[in-house]
Amino acid sequence: MTRVGLVLLLALAAAAAPARAEQRIANVSQGTNMALALSPDGESLIVDLLGRLWRLPSSGGGATQLTPDGEGARLPRIGPLGRRVVYQRAIDGQWDLWLLDLETGERRALTHTPHDEREPDFMPDGRSVVFAANPDGRFCLWRIDIETGVLTQLTAEPGDASFPTVSEHGEIAYVREWAGTWSLRALLPSGAGIELFASDHRLTAPSWRPGGGVLLFNTQRRATADAPAASALEMLLLSPEPVLKTLTRTEDVFESRAAWSGPGEYLYTADGRIWRRRIAHVTRRPVPLFAAVGLEPASPPPFGTALDAAGPHRVLGVTGVDRSSDGRVAVFTALGDLWLVGRRSDLRRLTDDPFVEFDADVSPDGTFAVFASDRAGFVDLWRVTLPGGVLTQLTRRPEKAYRPAISPDGRRVAYLETTGFETLGEAALRVLDLDGGAVRTLAEGLIGPARPYWENEERLAVAVHSSPAAPRRDAILRVDVATGTVRTAPASEAPAERAAPASEAPAEGAAAADVDALPPLEWEPPAPSEPYVVRAGRLFDGIRSDYRRDVDIHIEGQRITAIVDHGALPLPARVVDARDAAIIPGLIDVHAHHAAVGGERLGRLWLAHGVTTVRELTDDVASAFERAESWASGRRLGPRLVVSPVGGLAPPVGAADSPIPVRPASRIEIAASLFSPSRAVAPFLAAEHASAAAPSLARTSPLGLYYDDVFSTLVASGTVVTTALGAAGGASAVPALVDDGDILRRLYSAEERATWRDRSGFDGRLDTLEETLARLVRSGGQVAAGTEAPVVPYGLGVHVELALLVEAGLPPDQALRIATASNALALGLGAQLGTLEAGKLADFVVVDGDPLADIGDALNVTAVVKGGAWLDRARLSGGE
Numbered sequence: 001m002t003r004v005g006l007v008l009l010l011a012l013a014a015a016a017a018p019a020r021a022e023q024r025i026a027n028v029s030q031g032t033n034m035a036l037a038l039s040p041d042g043e044s045l046i047v048d049l050l051g052r053l054w055r056l057p058s059s060g061g062g063a064t065q066l067t068p069d070g071e072g073a074r075l076p077r078i079g080p081l082g083r084r085v086v087y088q089r090a091i092d093g094q095w096d097l098w099l100l101d102l103e104t105g106e107r108r109a110l111t112h113t114p115h116d117e118r119e120p121d122f123m124p125d126g127r128s129v130v131f132a133a134n135p136d137g138r139f140c141l142w143r144i145d146i147e148t149g150v151l152t153q154l155t156a157e158p159g160d161a162s163f164p165t166v167s168e169h170g171e172i173a174y175v176r177e178w179a180g181t182w183s184l185r186a187l188l189p190s191g192a193g194i195e196l197f198a199s200d201h202r203l204t205a206p207s208w209r210p211g212g213g214v215l216l217f218n219t220q221r222r223a224t225a226d227a228p229a230a231s232a233l234e235m236l237l238l239s240p241e242p243v244l245k246t247l248t249r250t251e252d253v254f255e256s257r258a259a260w261s262g263p264g265e266y267l268y269t270a271d272g273r274i275w276r277r278r279i280a281h282v283t284r285r286p287v288p289l290f291a292a293v294g295l296e297p298a299s300p301p302p303f304g305t306a307l308d309a310a311g312p313h314r315v316l317g318v319t320g321v322d323r324s325s326d327g328r329v330a331v332f333t334a335l336g337d338l339w340l341v342g343r344r345s346d347l348r349r350l351t352d353d354p355f356v357e358f359d360a361d362v363s364p365d366g367t368f369a370v371f372a373s374d375r376a377g378f379v380d381l382w383r384v385t386l387p388g389g390v391l392t393q394l395t396r397r398p399e400k401a402y403r404p405a406i407s408p409d410g411r412r413v414a415y416l417e418t419t420g421f422e423t424l425g426e427a428a429l430r431v432l433d434l435d436g437g438a439v440r441t442l443a444e445g446l447i448g449p450a451r452p453y454w455e456n457e458e459r460l461a462v463a464v465h466s467s468p469a470a471p472r473r474d475a476i477l478r479v480d481v482a483t484g485t486v487r488t489a490p491a492s493e494a495p496a497e498r499a500a501p502a503s504e505a506p507a508e509g510a511a512a513a514d515v516d517a518l519p520p521l522e523w524e525p526p527a528p529s530e531p532y533v534v535r536a537g538r539l540f541d542g543i544r545s546d547y548r549r550d551v552d553i554h555i556e557g558q559r560i561t562a563i564v565d566h567g568a569l570p571l572p573a574r575v576v577d578a579r580d581a582a583i584i585p586g587l588i589d590v591h592a593h594h595a596a597v598g599g600e601r602l603g604r605l606w607l608a609h610g611v612t613t614v615r616e617l618t619d620d621v622a623s624a625f626e627r628a629e630s631w632a633s634g635r636r637l638g639p640r641l642v643v644s645p646v647g648g649l650a651p652p653v654g655a656a657d658s659p660i661p662v663r664p665a666s667r668i669e670i671a672a673s674l675f676s677p678s679r680a681v682a683p684f685l686a687a688e689h690a691s692a693a694a695p696s697l698a699r700t701s702p703l704g705l706y707y708d709d710v711f712s713t714l715v716a717s718g719t720v721v722t723t724a725l726g727a728a729g730g731a732s733a734v735p736a737l738v739d740d741g742d743i744l745r746r747l748y749s750a751e752e753r754a755t756w757r758d759r760s761g762f763d764g765r766l767d768t769l770e771e772t773l774a775r776l777v778r779s780g781g782q783v784a785a786g787t788e789a790p791v792v793p794y795g796l797g798v799h800v801e802l803a804l805l806v807e808a809g810l811p812p813d814q815a816l817r818i819a820t821a822s823n824a825l826a827l828g829l830g831a832q833l834g835t836l837e838a839g840k841l842a843d844f845v846v847v848d849g850d851p852l853a854d855i856g857d858a859l860n861v862t863a864v865v866k867g868g869a870w871l872d873r874a875r876l877s878g879g880e
Helices: 006-015 512-516 601-608 621-633 708-717 725-729 735-740 742-747 750-757 766-778 796-807 812-826 855-859 873-877
Strands: 024-028 036-038 044-049 052-057 073-078 084-091 094-101 107-109 117-122 128-133 140-145 151-153 160-166 172-178 181-187 193-199 202-208 214-221 230-237 243-246 259-262 265-270 273-278 285-287 289-295 319-323 330-334 337-341 347-349 357-362 368-373 380-385 391-393 400-406 412-418 426-433 439-447 453-456 459-464 475-480 486-490 532-539 548-556 559-565 574-585 587-592 611-618 640-645 669-671 720-722 782-784 844-847 861-866 869-872
Touching: 024 708, 036 073, 036 259, 036 265, 044 073, 044 289, 052 073, 073 094, 073 117, 084 117, 094 117, 117 160, 128 160, 140 160, 160 202, 172 202, 181 202, 202 259, 230 265, 289 708, 319 357, 319 621, 330 357, 330 621, 337 357, 357 400, 368 400, 380 400, 426 459, 439 459, 439 475, 574 812, 587 720, 587 796, 587 812, 601 611, 601 621, 601 742, 601 861, 601 873, 611 621, 621 640, 708 766, 725 766, 725 796, 742 873, 766 782, 766 796, 782 812, 796 812, 796 855, 812 855, 844 855, 861 873, 869 873
Parallel strands: 532 574, 587 611, 611 640, 669 720, 720 782
Antiparallel strands: 024 289, 036 044, 044 052, 073 084, 084 094, 094 107, 117 128, 128 140, 140 151, 160 172, 172 181, 181 193, 202 214, 214 230, 230 243, 259 265, 265 273, 273 285, 319 330, 330 337, 337 347, 357 368, 368 380, 380 391, 400 412, 412 426, 426 439, 453 459, 459 475, 475 486, 532 548, 548 559, 574 844, 844 861, 861 869
């Protein structure tokens, strides 16, 4: 990474936006996908860098910031008089056009619509701007008068138009994509359109040479078995027989229009920098750029509550509250079981077992409830009598049944069924006859459906996402139960009392008012075992790069009290001999998603793979707390759960006093899968420094790379990058793990395993992602292991990350520290977890082999210790 001297740094910091004392400074000398524009007098350049516009001399030097933080400014173009700049600005994920007056600094919106306007350029007179926009879903060329705002559509041909560029004579060159082919076209002042050049490769960013007759543009070629991906600058000489000349061969040329400083010389951006080149020369000269950016540090505050705090603790995870029509009884889920509340607020436990019971629906007359449970091995529907508590199994299918809805007459149950682990995926809508047991399928392929509801005795409705890309449930599916007729309507047609299921948040969480009206429940951690010692032959403590050998780990309660040489302290009655094994800290996954349809096996899957702490990102906070409290209380086996509400959701009242950590889904985290060149979405960044890093991370360069602007801001701000390599490349990127894992064979169905072996849908740039993460680690950036499970298998996904990090060139001890100590620090839990030291929680893994020599040995788990409790792998994987 290029560094500048202290004097230059101070000068640049003064030129940039004022930085508060607590800010950190990132030195930036490169840009990812940086675009440039040259002033008409040739004296200055304007570039987009880190979502801002900057000005610098055309010969290079310190850059002055022109637009404020957080705008997401891109693709500037300077007017013919050199006074105004037009650019595209990102607002709420959508592009508008803005004008900047270089003399006054005034900025104003040129367009403000619900669709995208992008890639603007001035017409020769400077009075209007031409751009690409998609008001009808496809991009066409438009022109807007700057003073009056009058819009004129210029093209209406099939396909998508992009990057209009205007010559001094008013000819508009642009790119058109249609039916998988790309072409350079020209729109003449007369209104006629002609094709200049066609290609099977992606074309972008044409620019006219002064005087016309020559176009520069970018060509991007996909990788093939015979050649790597390429992004080249090419020149097209327009004549009766057009001549094409490739100007670059091995450069990462950005999607930015070149700027001509004269008929024979041009400037362009590639490989993170600005370059000057003459047409007749094969060499290029860099134009140096220096900028300084002030950033807010993004480190999360430490979690002060002891994770092993003694109880009793109030139950906060109350979910699925449902009442009978007359309000006489209510049923809900807490601590993994079903509970019944009568009219007198008397409380009764309807189930008492380690299985998961959820999604209860009370019959209209209050005599029974139907719920989902995995108590028979699969997640099926069950009926329980009220208040008697007699259980009857209703379905027996390998698919997962959930969200039952009893018909008004109490004779039928509509429900959803999925083969996956998330309720936001595809599901089928089925109806069960309670008298005869017959099941009918009413609809399949529903995307993220809410709980179905009966509009009357013969018609069902369910809120769904209209497409996988829909951000919320925006459609209502109405089904005639007798005929099977299905009609889709906008979500706005749902009755007012059914509006909630159409929202983004699932409907199974309990309302705060419902929870407050219930009798309070409490939970306590499991009773600690007697003090004991683990005699370790090799101990990797997460601090050193090698093993401590022949040590005794003294454990009392949930904590490590001492780690000493063999026999240095008196031994208690219980001693566990692990001298032939290696011991590593408990693994941590900082990015996963859960749903109750995972059943009781979910917690064991994590532990069986040595994962003792998991951060769950959730839009159903009550269900996440229910899961966390069930695992923390020992009602079910499972890891420590860190709850991260998303979508602006708040934790339950009283969460601050709970030992269940709440880490807001602070947008200081970037999933490395977003480093994919096929993604054009803004990553998950903290508002306090999104202005610095978010815009530049919206998309990689054409060759899938990021440059030092990204690395500088990530390192300086302390932004945590989660690995998510398995999610980007598929779990089958390490096929031996998916094909040979005995836990997978025992605890997952063949259909579930096949999902993770399928690599379709992944972009094949795993090597680039690995290189990016390895470079970030070497630059001093904060990297944490996160899997985005269940995109990859629960638990096993962490080992996929470890294997791919080592494949990227990191030594095994560094990969293990990322999945342990670094993850704990990223969650603000470094004082309690992540390393094996006296005073910290006794969370560690006993493995057979040498993971510091072969990272794959970390998967050879023989036992897991979570909070001092010794758990054999056989117990966790269902072997006993």
